[in-house]
Every structure is written in structure tokens, then in C-alpha cells.
Amino acid sequence: MAQNKGQNNDTDNSTAMNPENEFRDGLDDLATHYRHILTLLGEDAQREGLEKTPMRVAKAMQILTRGYTQDPHKVLTDALFKEDYNQMVIVKDIDVFSLCEHHLLPFYGKCHVAYIPNGYITGLSKVARVVDIFSHRLQVQERLTQQIKDCIQQTLKPQGVMVVIEAKHMCMQMRGVEKQNAITTTSDFSGVFNDLTTRQEFMSLLRGESKRI
Ligand SMILES: Nc1nc2c(ncn2[C@@H]2O[C@H](COP(=O)(O)OP(=O)(O)OP(=O)(O)O)[C@@H](O)[C@H]2O)c(=O)[nH]1
Ligand SMILES: [Zn+2]
Known part of the structure; x- marks a missing residue:
């Protein structure tokens, strides 16, 4: 992939997909590079256990970055329903798995999204799909939070959106500072969520005991 896709890049790159299967062009090249990496790490890339590893990793990395070929705006516009509901809609505890762009190690946690129509x-699952698309790109948690908020605000045009992400970063757990319990919380909001009372309503509903459902 020649282009820099680290920043906002919501273009639908589906033409880059290999029509034969679910993987993108460049898969074989990616596998070749991973074979080289295994050797550089001191492994025998030819040994039986590693023989298929380069291709497995290439496929895994294409899946973990599949968000580059998906258009989150289209996901939302495909399921817009006219409805005269003017209260808060919250989709909380959406699982997030992403890769930090600094170390290519996972960060993972929960995303909570609220909007006032x-x-x-929009379809509730579509909110989770938007989270999924942006998290399947190389990210920093702050940008991920902002992109989800911007996408919903620009596409659905609600009265306001707020996004909160709580995550653990494996680059802080497995290496580096090695802190196992540090949780990073990021939030971003627009429109009516500029009002402190509206944000407080969201936060108090977040703390609600939905675990009983
Ligand atoms: N703000 C932010 N920082 C992140 C995120 N993911 C990883 N990082 C941080 O990115 C920073 C990169 O810092 P560098 O000093 O360039 O890299 P490093 O030497 O590997 O840093 P250490 O992790 O402290 O060993 C680290 O502090 C990471 O904790 C993220 O989503 N947001
Ligand atoms: Zn990192």
C-alpha cells in the first residue's frame, strides 16, 4: 500500500480488493516481507511450524486493517430512518480492538456512543460498525474517538454526538513501561453535548446497571 493511510482516509478503496477472495492486493508481497522479518528476528523461516506463518500473518494484518477499504459514512447512510425521537440514544460497551500506530500492538477496550437525533x-448496529471500521486502521486512541464522533455528526447530522473510549494499550503492558492496569479514557463531543448537563446525563446513564439485562 503506497498511500499514507494514517490520517483521515474515508475513501472507499474497495477496488483494491482482490475479487477472488476477501483479501486485498499485495497479500503475497506482505507474506514475503513477513518471511524476511522472521529471518531478521533470528528464526528459521523454513522450519515446519513457521512455513505458513508469513501468509497467516499477512492475512491477519489485512483483516486488522480492513477499515481502510470500508466507508463508514455509507454504512450510516444506508440505514437512516426518519423518526421523531428527540432524546438521547446510547450504544454502550461496544468492544474495540485496534492497533496503535506507534508499535503495531493492540489496544482494546470499550466504546460508548451517544447521540440526540x-x-x-440510524440502525443501532451501524453505530458499532462505524466503531469497527475506524478501529480496523492504525490508530491512536484520541484520533479514533474523534473520527467516530465526526463521522456520526457529519453523516447523521444529529443535534449532537458524544463518544467515550476506555482502553488498555498492550504497548504499555507487554513492553516499555509495563503497566498492566493503566486504562486510558478519551472522549469527544459535538452539538448539544457542549452543554455540561447533557454530558452529565450521558455519563450517569453510562454508569447505569445494564449488566442486569
Ligand atoms: N497519545 C497516545 N499515545 C499512544 C497511543 N498508543 C501508544 N501511545 C504512546 O506512544 C508513545 C510513543 O512514544 P515514543 O517515545 O516515541 O516510543 P517508545 O520509546 O516506544 O515509548 P515507550 O512506550 O515509553 O517505551 C508512547 O508513550 C506510547 O504509550 C495512543 O493511542 N495515544
Ligand atoms: Zn503503542
């Missing part, structure tokens, strides 16, 4: 609602 403005004539239209």
Missing part, C-alpha cells in the same frame, strides 16, 4: 435515527 435531529429527525433521523
